[in-house]
Amino acid sequence: MVRRLLALLFVAFLFAIPLSASADTTATISGTVTNGTTGGGSVAGLTVTLYEYQGMNVVKQYTGTTDDSGKYVFKDLPVVEGEGYIAHVEYSNIDFPGTLLLMPQDAGKVDDIKVYEPSTDPSIISLDSRSIVVNGADPSSRLVSLFEILAVSNKSDHAYIGKDGVVLRLGLPDGAAQITPQPGFEFGNPRIENGTLITTGAIVPGDQTALIAYSLPYTGTSKTVTIATSMPTSNERFLVKDGSYDISSQVFNDAGLVDVGGDKYHVLSVDKPIVGDSLSVDILGLPKAGGGSESSNGPLYAAIGAGALIIIAGVLVFLVLHRRKRTQALALAEAGISTGMNGHYDDERLALAAQLNELDERRAAGTIDDVEYQNNRQQVMRDLRELMLKGRGLDDLDK
Numbered sequence: 243m244v245r246r247l248l249a250l251l252f253v254a255f256l257f258a259i260p261l262s263a264s265a266d267t268t269a270t271i272s273g274t275v276t277n278g279t280t281g282g283g284s285v286a287g288l289t290v291t292l293y294e295y296q297g298m299n300v301v302k303q304y305t306g307t308t309d310d311s312g313k314y315v316f317k318d319l320p321v322v323e324g325e326g327y328i329a330h331v332e333y334s335n336i337d338f339p340g341t342l343l344l345m346p347q348d349a350g351k352v353d354d355i356k357v358y359e360p361s362t363d364p365s366i367i368s369l370d371s372r373s374i375v376v377n378g379a380d381p382s383s384r385l386v387s388l389f390e391i392l393a394v395s396n397k398s399d400h401a402y403i404g405k406d407g408v409v410l411r412l413g414l415p416d417g418a419a420q421i422t423p424q425p426g427f428e429f430g431n432p433r434i435e436n437g438t439l440i441t442t443g444a445i446v447p448g449d450q451t452a453l454i455a456y457s458l459p460y461t462g463t464s465k466t467v468t469i470a471t472s473m474p475t476s477n478e479r480f481l482v483k484d485g486s487y488d489i490s491s492q493v494f495n496d497a498g499l500v501d502v503g504g505d506k507y508h509v510l511s512v513d514k515p516i517v518g519d520s521l522s523v524d525i526l527g528l529p530k531a532g533g534g535s536e537s538s539n540g541p542l543y544a545a546i547g548a549g550a551l552i553i554i555a556g557v558l559v560f561l562v563l564h565r566r567k568r569t570q571a572l573a574l575a576e577a578g579i580s581t582g583m584n585g586h587y588d589d590e591r592l593a594l595a596a597q598l599n600e601l602d603e604r605r606a607a608g609t610i611d612d613v614e615y616q617n618n619r620q621q622v623m624r625d626l627r628e629l630m631l632k633g634r635g636l637d638d639l640d641k
Contacts, residue, residue, distance in 0.1 A: 269349035272315040273340065275308050275331050278447065279359035279399045285312035288331055288357075292316050295326045295342075295613060321345045328612045333357035336401055336444045342612035356608060358446055361400035367445055368395050369410065369475045374467070375507075376482040376489070376525060377455070381533035385457040386465050386525060388415075392452045394429075394445060402445040410441040413470025413520075418456040438472050450609045465525045471515045480510040480523045488526040597622050 271292065275285045287307055294302040308314045308331075319327065322345055329340040340353040370393040377387040392412070396402055402409065410429060414421065414437055421439065423432060429452055430443020439454070458465060469478065482489050484499060484506035494510035501507075515521055601619050604610040 267321055268317075269319045269321045269345065270315065270317045271319060271327055271329065271343060271351070271353060272313065273329065273353040273355060275312040275314065275333075275355050275357060277333075277358070278356040282357075282359045283334075285333075285357065286310045288312075288333055290314045291330045291332075292319075293328050293330065294319070295328065296322075296324075301325075321349050326613070326616075329353055329355060331355050331357055334360050336360060336403065338446070338608055339612055340608075342616045344616070358399065358401040360403045360444065361398065362403060362405050363398075363400075364402070364405070366396055366398035366400060367402045368397075369393075369473060370395050370449075371477040371479060372412070372469075372475055373479040373481060374415075374469065376480075376487060379460070379487070379528045381529040381531055384459055384461065384531040385420075386460050386528060387455065387457045388467075389453055389455040392454070393449070394452070395449045396445050396447045399447055401447070404442070407442050408440055409443060409445060410439075411472040412439040412441070412454075413437065413472040414439055414456065415458055416468045417458050419458070421454065421456045423452070423454055437470070446609050448604065448609060450604050460525075460528060461531050463526070463528045463530050465528060466522055467525060468520050468522045470520050471517050474517055475515060476513065478512050478515055478521065481507045482525070484508050487528060489523055490526065491521070491523040493521045494523060 275288055275290070277283060277285055285308055290306045290308060292304040292306070293300045294304070304316050304319075306314050306316060314329070316327075316329075324345070326342050326344045326348075328342050331338045331340070334357075336357070338355055338357045340355045343349075343351055343353060371391075373391040373393075375389050375391070377389050379386040392410075394410070404410075414434070416437070418437070421434065429441035429445065432439050432441050434440070458467065467480070471478070478494075479497075480489055480491070480494060481500075489508060489510055491510050494512045497509040497511040499506045500509050510523060512521060597618075601610065601615055601622065604615070
């Protein structure tokens, strides 16, 4: 009993669980809007909309304006356990969200928001990578499922809005169906035109990722995936979990195995593919289409969940953008994990650290949905802390 009590206290400490609720029944949320573009316009008189969330649902919204110096304030807001607030600022017809503030712990916090001038200059953005991951195969429906991770950078101090409302053009594999943007897709409402995914949402300064899932029909035990390159791309990858299926290509280069959160993935890669070209990859060893069950060599990974996908995305972006070790160390220190942990957990530790860094950078750039940011960050922090316990031999405290 004492050991279990100590374990509960330890977990409470790790997660900073409040021992008592706030006595306040109302809160004030305020902040300052600034223009992140050099020589940018005034931030006076901007419309600020504050959304009150209960779970994922908006239960109420409040409207205000910034003063001459860009300050805004909402007073006498109800404080309800578990609810949250997000402020949004509209500038030059672009929506710039703030940070999710949870009640009651964030009552009274200041939430500063940065806006940017719009730009239609395509040279300010780059598509750093497209990584297509084989997610599984369902022989009964004759479908192979994939998800794609996009890494996009905006190195300017403007928000890229594209030309004629088109921001990104992404050629999808031939026959792609059930195309579904995943949580964290912040590139506006996409549409499909002649097999090309068109995104419309502004891309603000910084590095960011997006996830898209889709499925492809197949026959027999193999599938040829043909990918069109519709805009300049630094790197395209094709990945499959080692031990599931095989992949081969006459165009992609074999990049060997990469460790993602403790799992090995076989990677095919090509740098700077020609725009307008089509690249093909063969997926081999799929369960026979039309069969009644999955192949033991090809388990369906559709149930791994958005959190796991985003961790994979973080690792891939980390590999593309060469995250600095110092940034990793800061993330680990925040999670309470020493870099001197058992080396057995190093790969998983770095994978989670990369994802945490990516989430924080996207929040700083204002390009991630705040509810999703908080949910994903909390999950990554839990995973990091669990890893810390394992590394210290404390993972069985509750037994």
